[in-house]
Amino acid sequence: MRSRHPAPAAGPETKTTGGVVRGISSHGVHSWRGIPYAAAPVGDLRLRRPHPVVPWEGVRDASRFGPVPIQERIGEFIGAGRDTPMSEDALTLNVSAPTTPSDTPRPVMVWFYGGAFVVGASSAPTYRGYDFVRRGDVVYVSVNYRLGALGYLDFSAYGTPERPIESNLGLRDQIAALEWVRDNIAAFGGDPDQVTVFGESAGAISVTTLMATPSARGLFHRAIAESSAPGMVFGQERARAWAAGFVTALGADDDPLTGLTTATGEQLLAAARVLRDHLGDQPGTIPTAPVVDGDLLPEAPLDAFEAGRAADIPLIIGTNDTEGRLFELPRMRMDVLVSEERASRMFALTQPELREQVLGAYEGRPFRKDLGGDYMFWWPSVRVMQAHRGPVWAYRYDLTTPVLNLMGVRATHGMELFTVFGVADRARWLTALGGRAALRAMQDRVQDDWLHFARHGTPASFWPEYEPDTRLTKILDRTDRVEADPRRERRLAWQGFRGYD
Template sequence: MSGPAVEIASGVVVGKVVDGLCAWRGIPYAATPIGDLRFRGPQPVKAWDGPLDAKEFGPKAPQVGVADSSEDCLTINVLAPQATSDQPRPVLVFIHGGAYVTGSSAEPLYRGDNLVRTGGIVYVSFNYRLGALGYLDFTEYSTAERTFETNVGLRDQVAALEWIQRNIAAFGGDPDNVTVWGQSSGANAVTTLMCTPAARGLFARAIAASSPVASAYGKDRARGWAAQFVSSIAPDGDAVRALTTASPMELANATQTLTQRLADEEPGTRITAPVVDGDYLPQYPIDAFADGNAAPIPLLIGSTSHEGRFFPLFLNIIPSSHKRIEKMFDETDPAVKARALASYPGYPRRRAAADLGGDIVFWEPSILCAQGHTKYARTYCYRYDFAPRLLHAIGLSATHGTDLFATFGALGDGLGRHTTLLGGRSAMRAVSDTMTAHWLSFVRHGSPQSSWPTYSLDRRETMIFDEVSQVRDDPLGERRRAWIGYHHKR
């Protein structure tokens, strides 16, 4: 079991050297959440005897279509430069996206190699519980013998951050200089963690890429979704038996079925999302940012220019069709609806509808978050506009997730290479270099490079990442104002 060995609180972990970097993978950060621990907050991991082989990623959280997933998924990964440093290194923690139902830290795109090499940082990623196992609220079914807790996936994320505070110094990282970065639901995790009392002090700054900030729901709505879920897996009405004995795949499949149905019946909501339970998550994050109750730390937040065009093709869960959008506006002031629709030329045609849906899920809540947070802490806004010729040709443009190729520097292999088959690789490299420099400056110092000013309510300065990146004041300001008065479902 030769390889770089590190002693942490639970024992010795032995990793491996990968292309000149030291990697430790699949380290348990909490006890396996099975049996009585299913639907409970994470519990401390027991110390192990002898060295732990930490050369491979741990199992993915249970999800549809992934055969090697497992409830034994609460593992964390660390990537660091092989060379030692006299000073502790900044730490960048990435939380993967996937609508809280798919994904894992083992995705090739999320390896973090380029950021570690370029920035000399320590990079951390981890898995957390997804779907019903992590994001449905079954507390109404608790009994004296069996407790169900809220926000289990969110609690996992807090446990991972606590693990980092206890152990990252052993890997050369600085526990006082931790940045948490997430994309999509991972970005929702970031903005939610900023509003979670248990996470206060566990990280020093935050990056939220395409965060559906408003996707958090109250106990009443969550209770209704849980009841529908339970009725689908427990026709005999024995909720406790069904929830505790159903296989992970049965739970994942039932989550997918209910998600697809409610995408039509309650468009603009997500059944797998944090629950504002008044305790672990005491306030809707969008309100917490407005009221100054979020962690007063530097925040870098933004979205892509055409977020919604991804979803009808790959994950059809947002209000990106005429039928869903009309239903989404059911409880909206007709004047607000008219203003919003008028700001999307071509609506209800397909691309305009997708742009509207993506904006109301990702862009508009991120703007609300930024305009609230900038009153209390440094805030930096961006929009990612770059798209190589192929993405323009197929009508996606700069859509949801395409910014990750640039920020991770994943340009030469996999999807990153395929997106530039019709050209644009040198331009994409330039965009990637620019974004990486800003990201790493933020990770090190709490601010991007000096060309990117803080967001203010007077000017709404926004960095536009494109072939030529530049700061613009209040881009799409008329569209932003058109959404004033719209209220997200809770």
């Protein structure tokens, strides 16, 4: 049977710091896939900071995506599909640009995927970014970074002078990718002085954390954080306790360094499952997260924002209406305080004096549907909104469809991705009972705002800046509107809550 679409043609050859790459061209877009931006973190480089890419001879085929990082195979959308190649050698990125020439360099948009720092891939179909390239005349970059134990557990205490181990490896990967963009993107028609980073969930945590990371300063100039959880960055004492639990689960207490450096990918994943299943005593945390290590990340991002030490660049930041409802669905294993018991335990470990004040704002609401999402995503994002020293535009994404209403999740975590990446027509299940016209219209508005922001540093539509005295927030719905201090009662209830260290 003949395909409805012509096969991609060979694309242009482009020189990078590693060597020449040849991409593919199709439907008005040049694409280069699987370009290494650092050396393979294998062998002696496992659990090490990213090292310079190893140059290659000749022309490298950049028509295929690189392997995805080591992770559980739980679905192509957020992780590795059943047939997707997986490898530790996954520090690659993808570049897409318009086929039409331009007299001036194009704005660059760099995407970091979500997935709780344990799943995700730049090659996921949703993240291809071709709509951005065609609609906005931009250069789009999507990045693979290390996940799980290999990227976000702090094993640095087990290193030696002869065999060091660094912390925050996934974050270091992202910085290395941004350095690659700085040094190479002009060869693809991009402007290294007009780089916007954006991400969702763990990718948005990456964005807000990078804004607070001194060594990332100057590598990007605008930022978009979709459903960030800025508080999911923890102190080194807590992080090292999680690392010790992982070593025990790996069966490597007698010789942690050898165990960590020689374990297979499946052994690492098995140990991570054991660690995850024994985190019940610290509800509302994720062990695979950036760590305040006093080296790469000198302070918690929320502290950096509130002290005025985060990058004061233009920022779009927001959350979805019912963030926490996604996590009550089957197979969703992230802990977002799904019961009053879990919430009470969290307050006992953080600020017990605020328990009644906060919980009182949720009387009559199922805990698993509201409080957890506000705790993890909304309230910490509000803290960033009100503290950021640069221009900030705040939003709440409320658009839902009959299917989502029937499921009981409404505009939950991740739903804005369908509009951001222009895949509303491909997600037919989402509009099987109606709502496609509204989703398409939202897609146009959101993409216009994101693209205008990448080019000019402001949204395209009417959208006042967020100020602490007015708290003007754009509500993205069938008809967009601007509200002053939405959910004021909840905000006041959370006032003063700082969470885990």
